[in-house]
Amino acid sequence: MKTWSRRGQVIFGIVAVVLLTALSLVAVGVVGSVVNPGGAGFLSRTRCVAPSLPGSVVSVSLTNMGGPMMGRPDRMMGGAMPMTADRSTVANGQVSFLVTNAGTISHELVILPLPESQIPGTRPMGGDAKIDESGSLGEASNTCADGAGQGILPGASGWVTVTLPPGRYELVCNLPGHYAAGMYTQLTVN
Template identity: 85%
Template sequence: MNSLSRRGQIILGIASVILLTALSLVAVGVLSSVVNPGGTGFLSRTRCVTPNLPGPVVSVSLTNMCGPMMRRPNDMMGGAMRMTADRNTVAHGPVSFLVTNAGTISHELVILPLPESQIPGTRPIGADAKIDEAGSLGEASNTCAEGTGQGILPGASGWVTVTLPPGRYELVCNLPGHYAAGMYTQLTVT
């Protein structure tokens, strides 16, 4: 075998690997969209048209980092989850929440009053791996829409507008196991 044919075989092998990898990525994206047609495949992430929201807008990001490297003790979801808001204080009155799911699974936002003596993230968790939502002031769990739904799909947004009196509030994701995995943050209303 001469060096030119050996070099040609290496180039052909590299081109084959690149082509097969590209085809595999396309297949995964297409199959994800077929299995879960809400746009959860990485090639077809849902894009939402958000209306003009009244009052100050609190942008909330929902994320999860699943995998064995991110596992924490007693973490039934197998990964760290986070809820972050672009501000932690707003004035009382109408407040809009624009909630974007930057994770790989569905999430939601529930707004709960937080008593002065309570620390965020310390609510009791029930047998269903959820916290009690009694006293909730609003929820964003509808993909590309306002209010309640089945959860905000990955890559999508949802929103809700509520009138908040002064006080402390805990913003949570209350899908099973998500609160325990770290999906909460505090908002103070002045």
């Protein structure tokens, strides 16, 4: 019987750990998809088609880096959850937001007025790792539907139409820890 060298044992151990980790991640995704279709497993995706939206349409993409293994929301690093809009300026009046969750966890979009003296991303955080939504003008957090809900599931979209007067607005995801992780952007309405 041949004895394994120390180097061979280390390589075998590394390969075994990598394979077991990969199998575990696949199992978590599959089990999550079966237990809670469309939401719990990072492999699950819910597809939907938005209706024809009125007014100026702003397409917003919400994502997160690292997937569900990135830890608790209150431990995420700034910038780990980018929010991007296809435009930074729109005309005043009716504005529709088509919000697509390109991430692996639920997200939402909340529209807040942004005072002239305020810099985006600097709102104070509460003990619940969320910002104050007082004065919100609208929210897209309903999977495959208009308005408020429980969050837009991974791979899905939500939408909302609001009337915006001229000014500055901050678009945010206000699920716990998401704003602090960089999930905000500015929109100027002329």
